[in-house]
Amino acid sequence: MLTLFHAPGTCSLASLITLNELELDHDVHLVNTMAGGTRTPEFLAINPKGRVPALKTERGILTETVAILLYLAQIAPQAGLAPLSDPFALGDLQAFNSYLASTVHVAHAHRPRGSRWADEESSLEDMKRRVPGNMTECFNLIETGMFRGPWVMGDTYTIADPYLYTICTWLAGDGVDIANFPRVHDHFKRMNERPAVKKALSLTA
């Protein structure tokens, strides 16, 4: 049995959507990040990094969205959520998801999580002011150069789709209108209609 440590509204949504898409038997352990749920001794024993998502498997615990998504695609290969037998195509997919993890997610985190990088109130405010511009820059690149359509990697729905969708759910709060990116916006609306997404969003803290 798989157990996902998930906090609604966070990047762990991508893993939850993927578990739902694959119809894999799983439990969800809700973590309240706002109430310090990632800092408790019990949670730090699960993930010493103090972050969601974490996925408990029969073999041990996996962390990091990029790793969890690929693991899920690998244990249910018949669903075809990643091109597992094509090294270039898989590298290409991982390049997209790695960009989301290492650049776009981090650009967003400067608004709610600036205290990871600075203490002074003026520094925190300065970082927050940069978020709409930085997220716009990232999404311009995705819209015009990275997103293939109709799904992120082209004709086939992959593990890049729930991850892009998850980050899109943060755009309004970051002061960015998703309508500025018509192809990404269309993807977001189609993702909202998927039963796996609706089911994932129905879980609240």
Ligand SMILES: N[C@@H](CCC(=O)N[C@@H](CS)C(=O)NCC(=O)O)C(=O)O
């Ligand atoms: N690189 C990690 C980032 C994980 C991460 O930053 N998770 C955030 C939610 S989006 C979190 O757990 N924040 C709670 C905290 O910092 O206490 C991944 O992609 O999984």
